[in-house]
Amino acid sequence: MHIPVLLNEILRYLDPKPGDNFIDCTVGEGGHALAILKMTAPNGKLIGIDRDADMVERLRARAKDMGVGERFIIHHGNFADIRKISEGYDFYKVNGALFDFGMSSWQIDESGMGFSFQNIEPLDMRYDRTKNTPTAANIINSWPEASLARIIYEFGEERYSRRIAKEIVMARKKEHITTTDELVRIIFRAVPRVRAGKPGIHFATRTFQAFRIAINMELENVEAGLEEAIYRVEIGGKVAAISFHSLEDRIVKNTFKKYSRPRELEGGVYFNRAEGGVVKIITKKPVKPAAEEIFENPRARSAKLRVSEKVSA
Numbered sequence: 587m588h589i590p591v592l593l594n595e596i597l598r599y600l601d602p603k604p605g606d607n608f609i610d611c612t613v614g615e616g617g618h619a620l621a622i623l624k625m626t627a628p629n630g631k632l633i634g635i636d637r638d639a640d641m642v643e644r645l646r647a648r649a650k651d652m653g654v655g656e657r658f659i660i661h662h663g664n665f666a667d668i669r670k671i672s673e674g675y676d677f678y679k680v681n682g683a684l685f686d687f688g689m690s691s692w693q694i695d696e697s698g699m700g701f702s703f704q705n706i707e708p709l710d711m712r713y714d715r716t717k718n719t720p721t722a723a724n725i726i727n728s729w730p731e732a733s734l735a736r737i738i739y740e741f742g743e744e745r746y747s748r749r750i751a752k753e754i755v756m757a758r759k760k761e762h763i764t765t766t767d768e769l770v771r772i773i774f775r776a777v778p779r780v781r782a783g784k785p786g787i788h789f790a791t792r793t794f795q796a797f798r799i800a801i802n803m804e805l806e807n808v809e810a811g812l813e814e815a816i817y818r819v820e821i822g823g824k825v826a827a828i829s830f831h832s833l834e835d836r837i838v839k840n841t842f843k844k845y846s847r848p849r850e851l852e853g854g855v856y857f858n859r860a861e862g863g864v865v866k867i868i869t870k871k872p873v874k875p876a877a878e879e880i881f882e883n884p885r886a887r888s889a890k891l892r893v894s895e896k897v898s899a
């Protein structure tokens with residue numbers, strides 16, 4: 587079961603009231619969504635978007651017994667398309683939007699799609715497996731060594747990126763790399779023994795993160811999704827985003843910052859507005875889970891929440 591991260595904090599910042607409408611841009615197992623729907627009864631609606639069609643099917647099946655009926659719209663799609671998706675449901679009065687990036691517990695533990703280096707699974711790692719897009723195995727077995735090194739460095743912030751890329755290229759000359767355990771062994775051979783045996787972050791974490799980000803184009807989507815959400819919520823509405831690594835958090839921080847400044851008009855001329863930009867940043871510093879939450883749900887340990895409020899169109 588997926589335990590929603592920073593749930594109390596999300597409810598405090600989004601402050602759902604009866605009749606309010608929300609978009610949960612990463613609905614997953616519906617943990618945050620259901621808590622919001624309880625507070626917006628009897629007529630508040632929520633669109634829950636998820637890019638993983640299996641997650642969507644699982645949630646649709648469970649939603650039947652949740653007593654929320656038509657108020658809960660579950661949509662398979664990419665949050666980079668929030669505008670189009672919400673317009674498709676005539677959903678214009680939106681009081682808040684929530685992002686909870688990363689993977690759900692089901693995707694990590696049970697999907698069999700190679701998100702976890704703890705299991706032996708095919709190296710797929712796509713959230714959306716309904717389209718004919720490359721899998722992690724496709725890029726691992728075909729990209730030039732320099733490109734592999736670059737994404738492992740940029741998206742994994744892995745200092746041994748070049749050694750890992752070299753080891754991948756050597757291994758794939760012998761045979762195709764198809765499963766998570768093969769990739770873990772390759773990374774193990776590439777990183778120094780002291781690093782591999784160190785307690786704390788597992789030696790394969792950063793490389794797995796890098797491939798997942800690359801094949802899902804996660805960082806581009808985060809930026810586009812946040813911009814679409816800022817556009818879509820009404821004045822006074824909030825956009826809340828929980829990130830799990832520094833690359834995501836940096837994009838959230840910079841996007842909120844960009845929209846909190848007076849807008850730049852075409853031609854580089856600034857529109858001088860006394861009240862500032864399109865949003866006001868509510869969380870000056872990111873909100874982190876309390877020690878009790880991390881104790882109960884270790885997956886929450888790296889979560890950071892940032893919230894902004896729309897103050898002008």
Ligand SMILES: C[S@@+](CC[C@H](N)C(=O)[O-])C[C@H]1O[C@@H](n2cnc3c(N)ncnc32)[C@H](O)[C@@H]1O
Pocket residue numbers: 588589590591611612613614615616617618619635636637638641663664665666686687688689690713807
């Ligand atoms: C951490 S889970 C969300 C869990 C959810 N808040 C809950 O309480 O159950 C993140 C979800 O975001 C989805 N996701 C990732 N990228 C996405 C994107 N670009 N558009 C829509 N959903 C996305 C994943 O498939 C995953 O189900």
